[in-house]
Amino acid sequence: MSNSPLATYRRITKHKNSPRNHKIDRITIHCMAGQMTGRGCADYFATTSRQVSANYCVGYGGDIAISVDECDRSWCSCSGSNDHRAITIEVATDSTYPYKCTDKAYEALLNLVTDVCRRNGIKKLNYTGDTSGNMTKHKWFAATACPGAYLEGKFPEIEREVNKRLSGGETPDEKKDLYYVQIGAFSKKENAVAYELKAQKAGFTTVIKTATVAGKTLYRVQIGAFSKKENAEAQAAAAKKKGFDAVIV
């Protein structure tokens, strides 16, 4: 069992059962009732004496943190039978009704749920409004408003959007979030081409991208696009070793 590559932080809490005793076949979306970062929420679960946790924490800015590995059961929904089979996801929300989340958090949630389904062989989300489906709610297992009116209202849309992506629909956000490694930007195309050749001789695959900045055309020389920041950083470091002034854009 793996974790989501979309996560940028992992801090494991002791509030869990290891391993889970059921295959992952449910998603349970929760509201934090606080506008935290994913990282801050994972830090909280790692340090609080309250017996609470979640597999993932999605921050208001869209960052995703792991608090309990997917192979383990989180203490999130007040239900062992649910949490042994669910990936639980805390989403940053307002602390008051209707517990609204930001658009960035919502987008990150859609990406995360899609990724969890893909890696765990969940072919389709099925929101039935009860536990016969595979999207469950904390409030079905305890006296709580969680996931809150705002996210609850989004469940049918989450089901629809994730299923569209799972059935091979386009995933624009995965493209938008790429990290590009750039080694130079030139106002003259021939200078960019010359620099590109130099990079190619050093073993890099290159591309020149044009951009208009303050009315002027810029030719940017790039040596890779990565969905994971650490991979982009590794490429940038390799370029620096060979004398290129690499930056991640």
Ligand SMILES: [Zn+2]
């Ligand atoms: Zn909850």
